[in-house]
Amino acid sequence: MSQLAMKPNAGFGPAADIERLQIEDFLFHEADLLDRWRLPEWLDLFTETAVYHVPPTDIPAEASPDTNLFYIADDRFRLGERVKRLMKRTAHAEYPHSRTRRLITNVMITDRGADGLGVTCNFAVFRTKDGASVTFFGQAIYRLVIRQGSLLIDNKRIVLDTPGLREQGRLSIIL
Amino acid sequence: MTHNEPLLRSEPSTNTFKVSRQAFIDPSILKRERERIFAACWLYLGHDSEIEKPGDFVTRSVGGRSIIFARDREGKARALLNSCPHRGAQVCRERSGNAKSFQCFYHGWVFGVDGQLRNQPGEDSYGKKFKSDSDSNMHQVPRFESYRGFNFICFDPDVVPLVDYLGNAREYLDLICDQSIEGLTVIGGMQEYAINANWKLLVENSIDGYHAMSTHATYLDYLKGTTGGLANMGLVGVGRDLGGGHAVIEYTAPWGRPVAQHIPMWGEDGKRELAVIRQKLEAQYGSERAERIAIKNRNLLIFPNLIVNDIMALTIRTFYPITESRMHVNAWAAGPREESEWARKYRLFNFLEFLGPGGFATPDDVEALEHCQRGYSTANELRWNDISKGMNREIPAMDDEEQMRAFWRHWNSLISANVTQGAAA
Numbered sequence A: 001m002s003q004l005a006m007k008p009n010a011g012f013g014p015a016a017d018i019e020r021l022q023i024e025d026f027l028f029h030e031a032d033l034l035d036r037w038r039l040p041e042w043l044d045l046f047t048e049t050a051v052y053h054v055p056p057t058d059i060p061a062e063a064s065p066d067t068n069l070f071y072i073a074d075d076r077f078r079l080g081e082r083v084k085r086l087m088k089r090t091a092h093a094e095y096p097h098s099r100t101r102r103l104i105t106n107v108m109i110t111d112r113g114a115d116g117l118g119v120t121c122n123f124a125v126f127r128t129k130d131g132a133s134v135t136f137f138g139q140a141i142y143r144l145v146i147r148q149g150s151l152l153i154d155n156k157r158i159v160l161d162t163p164g165l166r167e168q169g170r171l172s173i174i175l
Numbered sequence B: 001m002t003h004n005e006p007l008l009r010s011e012p013s014t015n016t017f018k019v020s021r022q023a024f025i026d027p028s029i030l031k032r033e034r035e036r037i038f039a040a041c042w043l044y045l046g047h048d049s050e051i052e053k054p055g056d057f058v059t060r061s062v063g064g065r066s067i068i069f070a071r072d073r074e075g076k077a078r079a080l081l082n083s084c085p086h087r088g089a090q091v092c093r094e095r096s097g098n099a100k101s102f103q104c105f106y107h108g109w110v111f112g113v114d115g116q117l118r119n120q121p122g123e124d125s126y127g128k129k130f131k132s133d134s135d136s137n138m139h140q141v142p143r144f145e146s147y148r149g150f151n152f153i154c155f156d157p158d159v160v161p162l163v164d165y166l167g168n169a170r171e172y173l174d175l176i177c178d179q180s181i182e183g184l185t186v187i188g189g190m191q192e193y194a195i196n197a198n199w200k201l202l203v204e205n206s207i208d209g210y211h212a213m214s215t216h217a218t219y220l221d222y223l224k225g226t227t228g229g230l231a232n233m234g235l236v237g238v239g240r241d242l243g244g245g246h247a248v249i250e251y252t253a254p255w256g257r258p259v260a261q262h263i264p265m266w267g268e269d270g271k272r273e274l275a276v277i278r279q280k281l282e283a284q285y286g287s288e289r290a291e292r293i294a295i296k297n298r299n300l301l302i303f304p305n306l307i308v309n310d311i312m313a314l315t316i317r318t319f320y321p322i323t324e325s326r327m328h329v330n331a332w333a334a335g336p337r338e339e340s341e342w343a344r345k346y347r348l349f350n351f352l353e354f355l356g357p358g359g360f361a362t363p364d365d366v367e368a369l370e371h372c373q374r375g376y377s378t379a380n381e382l383r384w385n386d387i388s389k390g391m392n393r394e395i396p397a398m399d400d401e402e403q404m405r406a407f408w409r410h411w412n413s414l415i416s417a418n419v420t421q422g423a424a425a
């Protein structure tokens, strides 16, 4: 697929035809946008109904944010507000922006539906700010959908394997 | 470092209140805090609702000690030291669950959920009285009492009863608990994070009404920019010294409160829902108290390290020094047991908007505290923090610093007293 290099989420046919390599390209592209702090473009990878969830680590990974306290439970509106906030100088926790580097591996397509697919991958995100570095690691669980030929994220859930955020302190970047 | 120099300078006649920056960086002060505060004051352990059924337990670190908070088979709540009376292994290695008994895996001693030794391999190698000797059981924390579902422990057997210790703070805990007719429950999921700063910086920050405009500019932008995100309510109120190091700020604020201040964003459904909650509160407590419960926000400090913030959501937060420049923080959300699915959902949504290590506000607090701690690298030259805001006023406002002075006065009376033990009495 030649247009992939230009716009890694465009030009997609039915979900049944998608191959893992295309998903990897998409996830690498997403990681790259985040590492470059191109957050408004990153937000364009999400559907209008998308959610972004980071549950705490003392309850089951599939728990609902309607009945449990999460670290992050954004609907699409609040995710947009998160991006707006992080692009401001007054988002003190991320000013100056921390440097991050993401490793995405073990990408698997877990199911295929009529208009989308389930994907999981392992991640490590390294973050440096003010002379100190921390690592976030775990599994990312995605629901991806195809809308007018574009591959988009409808659901992204970050399952941390760490004891909460004891080592990292806080979650002021996007994972 | 010797402390010939005072840690606190309070001169009401000149409106002066200064705290030595040594209080945040000197390891010998942390050592004294461990002896005179964390081994001597009542510390929050957990909420009744976390161990509802017989056999339920959670393990957590309180005051640097590993503790099991459990409900025994008879339904009695217990606080056990999580260390085997045999040779010391941590007996319970799970975070939470339901147990018929606890077994230490090292040599296999088995204890009831009440801590009683039930059996051990090779019983015939021990003396006849061994099993009936209370030293053979898991040890109970020296003092364990509760107030309205909030369970506290103390490692000093001679501490005053919890109700007396809470003193004037009870009025505010009551207001917070009274928002539920059936009782509060802690909601599933616990936020565990850390801050590279002295623990007392979070005490100050949790009851600091002065920093919002500057530190939380992006949160306030967000509220303003969100259609219907604001109630027509100013950020106005008072700061109070409750005695014993406890303190509170109580104020109105423009954000929505699930109990019970409506914002247009919550729509007609939300409005109806909140009206019903309000009616119930009025029927129960009369309109004046109902109004105070519903509309007023409270950031309550129970000395030394329990924060109960009844704000855009209800949070219970406690934190402990790991070193003089690092702390661990635990935070929970609580809400009325009887609350509808709708209200619970909005409560949690509201909580995360502001609070917690992934919220729109708390990370900026954390950044501020960490930069205070870094700033104290100059403490030899720049020796004092100023905490005098509002000393010139008869009734200090919520954005003054009287509530912090209350903490520091009591802290100083414990830490600077020239005694080696029993300072917290």
Ligand code: FES
Binding pocket: B084, B085, B086, B087, B088, B089, B104, B105, B106, B107, B108, B109
């Ligand atoms: S240390 Fe627990 S049985 Fe020996």
Ligand SMILES: [Fe+2]
Binding pocket: B205, B211, B212, B215, B216, B361, B362, B365
């Ligand atoms: Fe704050």
